[in-house]
Amino acid sequence: MVQRPGVVDAQGRADAVKLSNMLDAAVERLFEEEADKIWRTLFSPRDVVGLKVNCLAGRGLSTRIELTQAVVDRLTKAGVPHEQIIIWDRRDRDLQRAGYTLNSGKGVQCCGNDRAGFTEQVYEFGAAASQLSLTLMRCTAVINLPILKDHGIVGMSGALKNFFGAVNNPNKYHMNCGDPFVADVNCLPPIRRKVRLTICDALTAQYEGGPPFMPEYTWRLESLLVAIDMAALDRIAWQMIDEKRRQVGLPTLEKAGRKPTYILTAGDSAHRLGETDPIKIDWIRI
Amino acid sequence: MKISRRQFLFTAAASLGAAGISAAAGKNDADKLHEARYYKKLPQRKIECELCPRRCVIDDMERGYCGVRENHGGVYYSLVYGQVCSANIDPIEKKPLFHFLPGAKAFSIATVGCNVMCKFCQNWEISQANVDQVKAMELLPAQTAAIAKDRRCEVIAYTYTEPVVFTEYMYDCALEGRKLGVRSVMISNGYINAQPMKDLCNVLDAVKIDLKAFNERFYRELVAGELKPVLDTLVLLKKQRMWTEIVYLVIPGQNDDLGELREMCTWIKNDLGPETPVHFSRFHPQYRLTNIPATPLEVLRKARRIGLECGLYYVYTGNVPGDEGESTYCPNCGAVVIKRFGFSVLSRALKNGRCAACGRAIAGVWS
Numbered sequence: 001m002v003q004r005p006g007v008v009d010a011q012g013r014a015d016a017v018k019l020s021n022m023l024d025a026a027v028e029r030l031f032e033e034e035a036d037k038i039w040r041t042l043f044s045p046r047d048v049v050g051l052k053v054n055c056l057a058g059r060g061l062s063t064r065i066e067l068t069q070a071v072v073d074r075l076t077k078a079g080v081p082h083e084q085i086i087i088w089d090r091r092d093r094d095l096q097r098a099g100y101t102l103n104s105g106k107g108v109q110c111c112g113n114d115r116a117g118f119t120e121q122v123y124e125f126g127a128a129a130s131q132l133s134l135t136l137m138r139c140t141a142v143i144n145l146p147i148l149k150d151h152g153i154v155g156m157s158g159a160l161k162n163f164f165g166a167v168n169n170p171n172k173y174h175m176n177c178g179d180p181f182v183a184d185v186n187c188l189p190p191i192r193r194k195v196r197l198t199i200c201d202a203l204t205a206q207y208e209g210g211p212p213f214m215p216e217y218t219w220r221l222e223s224l225l226v227a228i229d230m231a232a233l234d235r236i237a238w239q240m241i242d243e244k245r246r247q248v249g250l251p252t253l254e255k256a257g258r259k260p261t262y263i264l265t266a267g268d269s270a271h272r273l274g275e276t277d278p279i280k281i282d283w284i285r286i
Numbered sequence: 287m288k289i290s291r292r293q294f295l296f297t298a299a300a301s302l303g304a305a306g307i308s309a310a311a312g313k314n315d316a317d318k319l320h321e322a323r324y325y326k327k328l329p330q331r332k333i334e335c336e337l338c339p340r341r342c343v344i345d346d347m348e349r350g351y352c353g354v355r356e357n358h359g360g361v362y363y364s365l366v367y368g369q370v371c372s373a374n375i376d377p378i379e380k381k382p383l384f385h386f387l388p389g390a391k392a393f394s395i396a397t398v399g400c401n402v403m404c405k406f407c408q409n410w411e412i413s414q415a416n417v418d419q420v421k422a423m424e425l426l427p428a429q430t431a432a433i434a435k436d437r438r439c440e441v442i443a444y445t446y447t448e449p450v451v452f453t454e455y456m457y458d459c460a461l462e463g464r465k466l467g468v469r470s471v472m473i474s475n476g477y478i479n480a481q482p483m484k485d486l487c488n489v490l491d492a493v494k495i496d497l498k499a500f501n502e503r504f505y506r507e508l509v510a511g512e513l514k515p516v517l518d519t520l521v522l523l524k525k526q527r528m529w530t531e532i533v534y535l536v537i538p539g540q541n542d543d544l545g546e547l548r549e550m551c552t553w554i555k556n557d558l559g560p561e562t563p564v565h566f567s568r569f570h571p572q573y574r575l576t577n578i579p580a581t582p583l584e585v586l587r588k589a590r591r592i593g594l595e596c597g598l599y600y601v602y603t604g605n606v607p608g609d610e611g612e613s614t615y616c617p618n619c620g621a622v623v624i625k626r627f628g629f630s631v632l633s634r635a636l637k638n639g640r641c642a643a644c645g646r647a648i649a650g651v652w653s
Contacts, residue, residue, distance in 0.1 A: 129403075129405075171351055
């Protein structure tokens with residue numbers, strides 16, 4: 001986790017240069033290697049790289065364009081052609097509302113699942129049975145770019161939950177606080193196999209009222225959470241939301257009746273998506 | 287039962303042309319929104335859907351379990367009002383409704399969506415799809431009724447997917463149909479709350495309910511639903527005097543326990559009445575249950591025998607063309623009153639709703 005006070009100005013705009021520096025600092029600390037080399041190691045010029053952003057809440061609480069651009073710049077420097085970089089989310093409309101420009105011509109691609117379509121095949125794992133985004137299927141690698149926010153039904157939305165935007169039927173998976181559905185969706189082979197890095201946009205986070213943007217419940221965390229273990233990232237993010245809720249006098253997510261147990265399920269022996277024991281998670285703060 | 291996109295366009299376009307109606311095209315998403323009925327507003331722009339027993343609490347910009355009803359800033363909208371993804375003219379026997387206008391043509395329509403997730407769904411490509419995945423043609427209620435009338439369909443059937451999720455559209459179509467003398471039937475899983483079902487009873491003429499099992503485990507594990515609300519719906523339909531038939535898809539090893547079938551038939555006889563038709567239908571491997579073989583014919587025949595032994599008057603075998611269990615027999619004299627083959631009616635021995643041989647009244651809607 002890298003935190004830089006001042007990366008967001010009084011109007012809520014992100015400083016692109018500071019943000020890029022934060023990204024480099026985070027990946028260098030995570031991999032203990034020089035940033036350019038890391039990106040070249042993780043991604044080859046032959047890769048088709050999907051950037052799974054989260055734009056449901058529109059401007060104010062979506063993956064910031066400045067962060068997505070910083071990732072695109074680093075992929076470009078690693079030799080990935082622009083046409084092989086795809087910014088993607090559920091719907092064209094969501095992307096546009098968050099400020100992204102749709103593109104299926106030359107340059108970096110940007111489209112929603114509603115335009116790209118879904119597989120004919122139904123992929124299954126546990127309780128999940130879904131058709132998958134054709135954008136996901138086209139990609140050889142995925143960078144997960146979620147945001148950090150409260151979720152009124154499943155507790156919180158971070159790294160794992162972001163892949164509800166890769167399936168055709170996320171509406172079927174909100175029962176029982178999303179447990180085990182979120183974990184099951186992340187075990188669908190094309191998702192599990194392709195996600196190489198998660199960069200959570202926590203410049204502005206929301207501790208209540210999500211998933212829509214409710215500015216009265218946001219706080220300036222001015223942080224990026226970077227991980228290769230999505231379950232560990234979410235476990236830490238859950239703690240951060242609970243801590244903020246305690247600070248403002250709200251009950252924890254558990255006491256509010258929406259404990260995100262799907263995160264714990266993601267770490268169980270049936271899913272093995274990552275480490276969810278806070279004691280065992282190597283949480284590095286810079 | 288499902289038709290392909292190409293078949294649909296052909297059918298719908300031909301129907302529209304024949305009715306002299308041109309479908310609206312090129313509408314954007316906002317134009318397709320139609321405020322839903324049966325929901326209440328909650329704080330923080332959330333809503334609670336009151337249409338089905340699931341009672342989804344839905345955040346702003348999210349959809350309910352059915353996938354076709356969406357919260358926009360605390361107002362709940364149907365995304366499929368008038369958005370027909372499948373349309374065809376079927377014999378009423380295909381629904382199946384055997385005691386409702388035999389031989390009638392049913393203008394059969396569906397939108398995307400369902401409020402359960404049966405692992406054996408035969409129409410999963412449209413019932414389980416995202417609204418964005420399936421092309422639809424706009425048919426407003428008056429157009430739907432006009433097409434049915436023009437094509438000499440006595441009935442509009444809301445079918446293929448789960449009509450509960452497009453209840454507003456179904457209700458309005460049924461109203462328009464009544465103006466033209468076209469009746470309406472709902473082909474449903476019965477997973478609906480009492481108030482919307484009561485409201486629908488004011489405009490529908492018959493209902494077919496898929497009773498998928500007679501235990502909660504099956505509903506939980508294979509349907510992602512609950513049995514109790516479905517039984518409640520059946521009882522409500524009985525109280526409302528709605529003509530109702532039950533279909534039970536017999537899936538080997540899953541819901542074919544003979545003791546349980548006996549228990550179910552006894553419940554139907556006692557709580558709904560012996561004149562309630564029950565169809566035991568043959569399962570074919572589908573969707574997520576492709577590892578289970580088709581139902582042996584003997585099992586269906588046993589189920590039918592159990593129904594008759596329990597005192598039900600009209601028990602059928604389904605999806606087995608040519609079987610003797612397809613025909614309707616007089617519960618008094620045993621004479622064949624309607625002889626069927628598949629979806630075809632071969633002969634009738636009914637006079638004013640009575641057995642032509644002995645005069646016994648045969649329950650149903652015959653004219």
